[in-house]
Amino acid sequence: ILVTVLGIIIAFVIFALPKLIDEPDIKIPDVTGMTEVEAAEALVDAGFVVATDTLEEKSEDIEEGLAISTSPSKGRTVKKGTTVTITLSTGSDMIKIEDYTGQNAEAVQSALVAKGINVLLEEKEYTVNDKVKDGTVEAQDVVVGTKLNVGDTIILTVIKVVVTYPNFVTEDYTQAGVQTFCDDNSVTLVVTYKETSEADAGSVIYQSRTAGT
Numbered sequence: 109i110l111v112t113v114l115g116i117i118i119a120f121v122i123f124a125l126p127k128l129i130d131e132p133d134i135k136i137p138d139v140t141g142m143t144e145v146e147a148a149e150a151l152v153d154a155g156f157v158v159a160t161d162t163l164e165e166k167s168e169d170i171e172e173g174l175a176i177s178t179s180p181s182k183g184r185t186v187k188k189g190t191t192v193t194i195t196l197s198t199g200s201d202m203i204k205i206e207d208y209t210g211q212n213a214e215a216v217q218s219a220l221v222a223k224g225i226n227v228l229l230e231e232k233e234y235t236v237n238d239k240v241k242d243g244t245v246e247a248q249d250v251v252v253g254t255k256l257n258v259g260d261t262i263i264l265t266v267i268k269v270v271v272t273y274p275n276f277v278t279e280d281y282t283q284a285g286v287q288t289f290c291d292d293n294s295v296t297l298v299v300t301y302k303e304t305s306e307a308d309a310g311s312v313i314y315q316s317r318t319a320g321t
Contacts, residue, residue, distance in 0.1 A: 131187045138182040139175045139194065147175040147194050159193040168255065172199030202255035205262065208245045213266040216245060224258030231268040236293060242269035271295065275319035276312045283310060 137154050139147035148158045163179070170176050179193045180186055203223045208216045217227040234240045247265040250256065271293045276286050283299060290297040307313050 131189055133185045134188050136178055136180055136182050136184050136186065136192060139178060140182070141170060142175045143173065144175065144194060144196060147178075151178070151192050151194075155188040157189060157191045159191050161193070163193060163195040164198050165195050166200060167197040168200045168202060170197040172197055200255070202257055205248075205250045205252060205254045205256060207252045208248055208264065210241075211245050213243055213245050213264055216264065220262065225256055226259065226261040228261060228263045229266050230263060231266050233268050233270045235270060235272055238269075240267050240269065242267055269293075273315070273317040273319055273321055276315045278319075281312050283312070286312060 134155055136156065137150050139150050142150065144162060151158050165176055167176050174197050175194055176197050177195045179195065180190065203220070203225055213229055217229065220227050232246060240246075244267050245264050246267050249263040256262065274281070274289070281289075287297055289295070302313065304313065
């Protein structure tokens with residue numbers, strides 16, 4: 109009986125050892141930035157077995173859900189058929205600043221504050237003739253693509269269109285003309301009528317807003 113058992117052990121070693129030795133050495137490919145599916149396919153195509161469970165890790169550079177690294181690491185030479193574990197990014201705690209110019213300043217402020225960024229609004233005045241959009245962001249003090257931490261501050265320069273009222277009385281405005289001006293500048297017009305022999309019917313004889321302001 110003893111002789112038989114030894115024979116089986118010796119036979120196993122003799123047949124199994126050559127199989128391990130015959131597996132070629134191959135390098136683990138770089139799967140950084142790939143999706144989990146893409147990374148798994150690349151590793152399988154290269155001759156590796158992909159671990160069922162993945163690891164997760166924060167990354168300032170790799171977007172959430174994409175591969176950061178592998179274990180064993182990329183470039184290492186290991187036996188074909190080695191099991192490789194993929195580590196996926198859970199994203200970054202930092203906030204990437206976008207180009208906010210032309211967007212509604214209040215909307216941008218709300219979105220950034222919700223992410224933990226302090227937002228300061230600085231107004232820059234324009235007149236109606238400048239043909240700019242009131243309440244939009246003209247400039248920002250943080251370069252596009254910069255990543256800020258929670259609690260950091262960004263300053264937005266906001267366009268403020270200042271309405272300069274013409275002299276409706278001396279410039280011969282009609283009621284329709286005044287209404288058009290008010291509509292264009294989001295001003296509410298209240299009209300009152302007064303009987304007088306000193307002006308033509310329908311002409312403007314008084315305005316509550318001082319001309320030039």
